[in-house]
Amino acid sequence: MREIRFYRTQSGHCPVEDFLDSLPAKTAQKVVWVLQLIEELDTVPATYLKKLDGTDDLWEVRIQIGGSSIRLLGFFAGRSLFVLNHAFIKKTNKTPLKHIKVAEARKRDYLRLK
Numbered sequence: 073m074r075e076i077r078f079y080r081t082q083s084g085h086c087p088v089e090d091f092l093d094s095l096p097a098k099t100a101q102k103v104v105w106v107l108q109l110i111e112e113l114d115t116v117p118a119t120y121l122k123k124l125d126g127t128d129d130l131w132e133v134r135i136q137i138g139g140s141s142i143r144l145l146g147f148f149a150g151r152s153l154f155v156l157n158h159a160f161i162k163k164t165n166k167t168p169l170k171h172i173k174v175a176e177a178r179k180r181d182y183l184r185l186k
Contacts, residue, residue, distance in 0.1 A: 074111050079146075079157035079178050082185065087178075088144060091159035095142075102137045103144070110154065124167060128176050132167065143167065145175035155182060 078088045092100055106120050110133065124130045124145070133144040133156065141163075146156035157178035160171050 074152050074154050076107055076111055076146075076154050076156060079155055079182055081181070088156045088159045099137050099140070099142070103135050103142060106133060106135050124172065127172055128179065130172065130175050130179070143171070145171065147175075147179050149182070149186070155179075157182065 078086050080086045092103060095103065110116050110121055120134055122132050122134060124132050128147075130145055130147055131154070133146065135142040135144075140161055143160055143162045144156045145158040145167075146154055149155050158171060158175040
C-alpha cells in the first residue's frame with residue numbers, strides 16, 4: 073500500500089491542490105479515483121502511472137477524461153511514499169520539458185527540506 077502526499081513549498085503553498093481545486097467536480101472525482109487506485113493496488117497499470125524516461129526518477133499519474141489528458145508529476149520518497157508536486161492539462165503527445173523542469177526543481181526542494 074502506498075501513501076500519496078502533495079508537495080508544499082516552505083510557505084505552505086500547495087500547487088497540486090490549487091490545480092485540483094480549479095477542475096470541474098466530475099474531473100476532480102476521476103483524479104481522486106485514480107489516486108485511490110495508486111494507493112491501493114500493488115501493481116498499478118501504466119495506463120494510470122508511468123515512469124518518465126530521461127528524468128530524475130519522476131513518475132506521471134495519467135488521467136484521461138473526455139478529450140482531456142490530466143497529468144500529475146511526482147516521485148517516490150522511500151518505498152511507499154509518493155509525493156505529487158506538479159499538475160497540468162496535457163495538450164501535446166510528449167510531456168513538455170517545462171513541466172518536467174518544474175517537477176524536478178520541486179523534488180530537489182522537497183528532498184533538501186527533509
